[in-house]
Amino acid sequence: MRFGKFIAFLAAVSLAAPAVITIAAAQDNNGRGILDAVRDRIARELERVEGVETKPPEKEAGPGIIDFEIASPAGAASGAAAALTSQYRKTHGVSFGKGASIQFCTDDYDEINVRLCPYPRAASGQRAALHDIETGGPAMQISFDDPVASVNMRINPTGGQLDEEFVARMIGFDANGNRAGVSELRFNWYQDAFTWPTGVSINADDGAGFSRVDITLRRVASNNLPVRFLIDDLLVTPAVVNAPPPVAAALAALDGPPRVGRAVIVQSPNVGPAQSTLQIYPAAVRKRLSIDWNAVDVALADQDALGMLAATLAGVGQKYVDVAELPVLAPQAGDDLQVFGNADTVNAVWRADGRDYSVYGSRLVTVIEKAQGASGVGSAITFSGTDDELTASFSLFGASYALTQHCNGGAGADPGCYDRDALGAVAESLVVLVGETGRTRP
Amino acid sequence: MILMRLFAIAVLSVGVVACGQVGPPRPDNMPPADNTPPPADDDTPPADDEPDPMPPVDEDPEPPAPGFELPGGWQGAPGALLPGSSTVKGSTGVTDPSVIAPEMIFPLAEGPAFANSQIFGQGGGGYASGEWPGPGGSENDPRNFDYPWADNFCEVRLDAKHATDLCPGGKAHKGQDLRPKTCENAVHWLVAPETGWISHVGSISVNIMGAESGLKYKFLHVQMPVPDWVKTGAPVTQGQPFAQVSDLLSASSRATTVHTHFEIHGAADVDGALHNGALPPYTSLVESYLDLVDANPDMAEPVAQPSQDKCLTPQ
Numbered sequence: 001m002r003f004g005k006f007i008a009f010l011a012a013v014s015l016a017a018p019a020v021i022t023i024a025a026a027q028d029n030n031g032r033g034i035l036d037a038v039r040d041r042i043a044r045e046l047e048r049v050e051g052v053e054t055k056p057p058e059k060e061a062g063p064g065i066i067d068f069e070i071a072s073p074a075g076a077a078s079g080a081a082a083a084l085t086s087q088y089r090k091t092h093g094v095s096f097g098k099g100a101s102i103q104f105c106t107d108d109y110d111e112i113n114v115r116l117c118p119y120p121r122a123a124s125g126q127r128a129a130l131h132d133i134e135t136g137g138p139a140m141q142i143s144f145d146d147p148v149a150s151v152n153m154r155i156n157p158t159g160g161q162l163d164e165e166f167v168a169r170m171i172g173f174d175a176n177g178n179r180a181g182v183s184e185l186r187f188n189w190y191q192d193a194f195t196w197p198t199g200v201s202i203n204a205d206d207g208a209g210f211s212r213v214d215i216t217l218r219r220v221a222s223n224n225l226p227v228r229f230l231i232d233d234l235l236v237t238p239a240v241v242n243a244p245p246p247v248a249a250a251l252a253a254l255d256g257p258p259r260v261g262r263a264v265i266v267q268s269p270n271v272g273p274a275q276s277t278l279q280i281y282p283a284a285v286r287k288r289l290s291i292d293w294n295a296v297d298v299a300l301a302d303q304d305a306l307g308m309l310a311a312t313l314a315g316v317g318q319k320y321v322d323v324a325e326l327p328v329l330a331p332q333a334g335d336d337l338q339v340f341g342n343a344d345t346v347n348a349v350w351r352a353d354g355r356d357y358s359v360y361g362s363r364l365v366t367v368i369e370k371a372q373g374a375s376g377v378g379s380a381i382t383f384s385g386t387d388d389e390l391t392a393s394f395s396l397f398g399a400s401y402a403l404t405q406h407c408n409g410g411a412g413a414d415p416g417c418y419d420r421d422a423l424g425a426v427a428e429s430l431v432v433l434v435g436e437t438g439r440t441r442p
Numbered sequence: 443m444i445l446m447r448l449f450a451i452a453v454l455s456v457g458v459v460a461c462g463q464v465g466p467p468r469p470d471n472m473p474p475a476d477n478t479p480p481p482a483d484d485d486t487p488p489a490d491d492e493p494d495p496m497p498p499v500d501e502d503p504e505p506p507a508p509g510f511e512l513p514g515g516w517q518g519a520p521g522a523l524l525p526g527s528s529t530v531k532g533s534t535g536v537t538d539p540s541v542i543a544p545e546m547i548f549p550l551a552e553g554p555a556f557a558n559s560q561i562f563g564q565g566g567g568g569y570a571s572g573e574w575p576g577p578g579g580s581e582n583d584p585r586n587f588d589y590p591w592a593d594n595f596c597e598v599r600l601d602a603k604h605a606t607d608l609c610p611g612g613k614a615h616k617g618q619d620l621r622p623k624t625c626e627n628a629v630h631w632l633v634a635p636e637t638g639w640i641s642h643v644g645s646i647s648v649n650i651m652g653a654e655s656g657l658k659y660k661f662l663h664v665q666m667p668v669p670d671w672v673k674t675g676a677p678v679t680q681g682q683p684f685a686q687v688s689d690l691l692s693a694s695s696r697a698t699t700v701h702t703h704f705e706i707h708g709a710a711d712v713d714g715a716l717h718n719g720a721l722p723p724y725t726s727l728v729e730s731y732l733d734l735v736d737a738n739p740d741m742a743e744p745v746a747q748p749s750q751d752k753c754l755t756p757q
Contacts, residue, residue: 257715258716259714259715259716260715274541274545275544277733278541278544279729280539280728280729281728281729282539283544284542285540336674341653342656344656345651345656347641347658349675356642358641358642360651362656362708362709362718363709364709365716366708366710366721367540368538368608368711368717368721370538370607370712371521371533371534371537371596372610373530373533373611374612375612382605382607382717383605384604384607384719385602385603386603386662387692388645388647389647391719393719394718395716395718399709400717402719406642407644408645409645409693413645413692413694418602
């Protein structure tokens with residue numbers, strides 16, 4: 001679980017990076033690639049995870065770090081190689097094309113079998129993956145069962161001259177085999193192969209993600225001829241489009257009309273200042289609903305893993321998020337996102353696609369007897385409206401929410417505004433914000 | 443809370459004294475839309491522990507002069523719709539007398555005001571081409587600007603956008619229609635029922651979220667444009683005028699009567715089911731109106747309607 005959370009962190013970091021359909025690859029001024037920081041974190045994490053050094057994760061479903069730790073069927077002899085094909089498909093959904101093999105190297109440089117083990121040891125362990133151009137062609141092919149939003153790896157030629165220039169290139173393909181992104185990184189190799197300073201990555205932001213990437217490494221001084229190379233610490237992150245957002249999943253799981261769960265009466269008809277000011281009619285009973293904070297935490301972890309972030313808050317909204325003692329729902333994208341409210345009720349407003357939206361959440365409910373003959377609340381998501389808005393109301397995490405799409409122009413002037421499916425899609429795309437106060441007050 | 447209400451009343455009273463008039467401030471004395479002062483820069487509503495801006499209380503006030511008293515039966519019972527006006531004929535509206543928003547003050551700056559139906563009141567054409575017939579006549583008929591009040595939450599509406607769980611038939615009018623003192627368009631000011639925030643400004647609507655109750659108040663058919671400071675997210679103080687009553691049905695159509703369609707939105711436990719949407723506002727309006735006219739007895743008395751030319755829709 002701890003490892004899973006770490007992977008989630010990595011995914012969030014990756015997806016939070018600038019999203020352009022080009023490949024990002026970098027080294028810093030000290031020759032350390034952007035993956036060094038990731039790698040350091042991996043190393044620290046792996047140190048705490050018993051057995052991960054010798055066994056692949058068995059239950060870690062979905063993409064994650066691949067450290068090529070699966071032992072060679074030929075044994076553990078230094079320099080032994082085994083074809084790398086589908087060993088990581090079950091655990092990570094990742095397969096390799098021809099020419100890939102798993103390398104096993106000890107701390108001692110294998111001068112005899114240098115072709116198979118041309119480096120002392122991979123920094124994160126004894127194993128790495130080699131791509132042999134003689135058997136696999138110029139490119140290493142990595143395929144994914146589900147499209148991925150990004151692919152990152154450390155890459156290293158098996159040899160070279162000090163400061164010799166190489167070019168690493170990654171090409172991403174969509175599910176139809178169409179080219180969906182490309183990136184190149186020129187770097188100067190130096191002898192300190194142990195640290196593997198070069199990291200390359202590719203990010204997709206078109207929602208479709210990559211179903212395959214091809215990686216090549218070329219020697220510039222040799223007329224850009226492809227050369228064999230090694231990779232390690234392969235990190236893939238899932239495309240958001242293929243994983244249901246937490247709110248969407250929660251909405252899909254709703255079964256039947258929302259019922260009032262555990263609640264405490266906070267306003268009685270006979271007690272309190274409200275009643276003392278009334279002359280004819282009694283104050284309504286008010287109840288405060290209980291929030292399922294465990295479900296909130298799961299949703300937060302899920303959306304973190306998917307790299308889902310709320311749109312930027314405008315103005316002073318954060319302080320109202322912080323005082324809210326219920327989950328605040330907010331959009332992932334939108335202009336002028338504002339949040340205001342009190343501990344028990346909160347309202348987020350924003351503008352998107354030419355319309356105004358608001359999502360109002362409350363854990364304070366007023367007790368009402370409906371009219372005689374009224375059908376009552378009958379479905380998990382209830383739609384209602386007036387002349388200039390359409391609202392979808394539902395219950396999540398124990399609180400009650402109303403998502404409203406405000407129509408332009410008043411009655412009848414914006415007929416498309418009453419599209420329930422469109423509003424439902426907006427509801428499914430919402431993310432959860434929780435202030436620190438909320439976290440500490442179940 | 444009480445201090446805020448007193449403050450609002452005091453503000454109105456100050457306006458009366460300043461104008462040398464007895465009774466409520468006249469419409470002409472309300473701030474024009476373009477000149478309405480913006481709220482303070484502070485984005486938060488005034489806290490309860492802030493100094494009370496109310497002027498010192500007169501220790502020995504003169505006894506108030508006897509004023510107009512609301513007639514017996516001035517307000518129909520909650521849920522008692524006009525005959526033949528409910529979606530399911532013969533059914534009632536929400537009869538639960540509970541006051542949803544005891545925190546609110548009456549949302550019109552001055553009285554008298556009249557909660558009643560537009561399409562089933564005088565001049566109303568009814569609904570659905572006569573299937574729910576109206577009385578016809580003139581919308582400016584003095585009877586529309588007189589008591590008794592009538593609840594019209596759950597009044598007949600048949601289109602899908604008027605879906606509601608609280609009313610028989612599942613589709614209905616989800617607010618309360620309020621006529622102002624006179625039939626004049628763009629004259630009568632609406633005031634914030636609670637201190638809070640402007641939660642939305644639409645093409646003909648303004649929504650306000652109350653900071654104390656957490657409820658949302660929706661006003662439809664407001665005169666446009668609203669004052670410049672009335673923007674989504676702007677803080678608003680209880681009693682602060684923010685828009686005027688009009689006959690706008692859409693941004694380009696003045697096809698309704700001069701009235702405010704008033705809604706209260708919030709979460710509710712409806713016979714054990716969780717509901718989030720429009721709640722019946724009638725009793726909250728009754729109670730807040732009583733507060734208004736108790737403090738300003740002359741605000742309860744109906745007035746003679748102006749000449750019809752003053753009630754014509756501005757072009």
